Amino acid sequence: MSESTAVRKKADFSSLKTAARSLGNRNVILLIIFYSCMNYSCYYKNGFRGLLVMDDHGISATVYGTMISVFLICGLIMRTPGGAIIDRFRGNIKPIFIISSILKGGCALAYLYANSTATMYLAFILDGFLWSFVGVFPYALLATFVDRRIVGTAFALCEGISFIVGSSARGLGAKMFTELGATIPTYISFGIQLVGVAAIFFFDNEKLKESAGLRRTEENRLQPQNQEKSSASLLKKVLGMFSVAALPFAILNGAQYIVYQIDGSFLPYYAEKMAFDYLTPATVGGMIVGFIGIVIGILCDVIKPGYFVIFAFTGQMLFFMDFFSIIANVLLGYSVDAKGYHFTFVWLGYLGIVLLAAFILLFLYLQKKEKRQNKAVC
Numbered sequence: 001m002s003e004s005t006a007v008r009k010k011a012d013f014s015s016l017k018t019a020a021r022s023l024g025n026r027n028v029i030l031l032i033i034f035y036s037c038m039n040y041s042c043y044y045k046n047g048f049r050g051l052l053v054m055d056d057h058g059i060s061a062t063v064y065g066t067m068i069s070v071f072l073i074c075g076l077i078m079r080t081p082g083g084a085i086i087d088r089f090r091g092n093i094k095p096i097f098i099i100s101s102i103l104k105g106g107c108a109l110a111y112l113y114a115n116s117t118a119t120m121y122l123a124f125i126l127d128g129f130l131w132s133f134v135g136v137f138p139y140a141l142l143a144t145f146v147d148r149r150i151v152g153t154a155f156a157l158c159e160g161i162s163f164i165v166g167s168s169a170r171g172l173g174a175k176m177f178t179e180l181g182a183t184i185p186t187y188i189s190f191g192i193q194l195v196g197v198a199a200i201f202f203f204d205n206e207k208l209k210e211s212a213g214l215r216r217t218e219e220n221r222l223q224p225q226n227q228e229k230s231s232a233s234l235l236k237k238v239l240g241m242f243s244v245a246a247l248p249f250a251i252l253n254g255a256q257y258i259v260y261q262i263d264g265s266f267l268p269y270y271a272e273k274m275a276f277d278y279l280t281p282a283t284v285g286g287m288i289v290g291f292i293g294i295v296i297g298i299l300c301d302v303i304k305p306g307y308f309v310i311f312a313f314t315g316q317m318l319f320f321m322d323f324f325s326i327i328a329n330v331l332l333g334y335s336v337d338a339k340g341y342h343f344t345f346v347w348l349g350y351l352g353i354v355l356l357a358a359f360i361l362l363f364l365y366l367q368k369k370e371k372r373q374n375k376a377v378c
Contacts, residue, residue: 023154027145030199032158035138037196038101040166042131045108045189047173047268052111052182057120065333067124072329074128075135082133086140097137098200104130105193112186160291168283174268 053064086093107130110123138158146154176185335344 023146023150023157025145026202027204028142028154030202031138031142031145032161033199034101034196035158036162036165037192037199038104038134038138039162040169041105041108041189041193041196043166043169044173044185044192045111047170047175048177048182048185049111050268051174051177052186053120056182057114057117059117059120060333061336062330062333063117065329065331065336067121068329069327070121071124071128071131074125075132078129078132079136082136083140085133086136090144093137093141094200094203094205097134097203098197100130100134101193101197101200104134105190105197107131108186108189108193112182164287164291167287170268171280171283 050064053059053067054061059067085096089096104127107123107127110126111120114120114123139155142154142158143151173185173189176188332344335347
């Protein structure tokens with residue numbers, strides 16, 4: 001290793017240590033607390049939502065799956081406007097954050113008091129919009145309060161800690177619903193959300209206003225250049241986010257969410273009905289996922305694996321994740337009603353094997369293609 005390389009790596013490591021200090025920002029810590037409480041509240045509610053909808057209200061698995069798909073569609077629709085609202089009102093976002101978060105927690109009560117299929121659909125719609133809107137806040141604001149060199153670490157910590165904290169939520173929600181009925185678990189879910197809301201009251205508002213001021217300055221600086229851009233060039237820029245080369249990866253990445261949705265939407269219900277211990281394996285699995293997420297996020301900041309995730313993959317992967325999640329719940333609900341849980345789990349297992357094999361074949365194909373290109377260049 002050359003001396004210049006050693007000096008550069010030492011300097012990079014030193015700069016990362018300096019950047020890491022921004023993780024101690026009060027607002028960053030409060031955002032992680034809020035996000036952990038919000039996710040625990042959501043996971044806890046989702047643990048008994050299937051029991052509430054299908055058992056207490058007598059709604060079929062097919063209709064329940066359709067309701068979850070409607071929920072996801074509403075979330076997809078709200079994601080971009082939610083980010084735009086945060087950007088527009090960043091300096092005064094605190095009351096908006098608090099009110100929308102309280103309403104988000106209150107959606108658990110909407111499921112409890114829905115007295116028809118139509119009002120249950122309305123509960124899913126409201127929950128979907130508010131889940132997406134409130135869920136944008138932690139990531140949008142985290143990127144503001146931490147050094148941009150460790151944004152990946154900040155996101156990974158936020159997501160990983162919330163996974164670890166919420167690892168027992170689904171199993172506990174389903175267990176308490178079975179033992180206590182619907183009312184008490186529903187209000188517990190609402191109460192946990194309010195604990196997260198309490199953290200927002202301690203936000204440093206001056207930091208928010210400072211961030212908003214810096215953003216306005218940047219927008220004013222770029223305004224003359226933006227006015228010169230035509231709508232055609234803007235469309236070209238948007239289309240440029242989509243890469244045909246990344247499409248196979250996007251489809252394979254999205255398709256796995258069909259398997260994922262059986263756990264989030266139907267497995268707590270099935271486990272409780274069959275008297276299986278769902279709480280223990282779900283808690284252990286959630287903690288493992290959380291730790292792995294934190295490690296990967298930190299490594300992304302340290303080894304800089306590439307920028308393709310931001311540009312080529314982001315638009316397509318997120319789209320296909322949403323697409324497959326939306327169709328998955330309707331498909332899974334129908335499969336459960338028509339063929340039962342045993343058949344559904346079996347074909348999901350085969351699907352997982354097929355997706356893994358497809359990814360390996362695609363990887364080997366691209367490896368060969370790269371070698372041929374390298375030989376042609378030589």
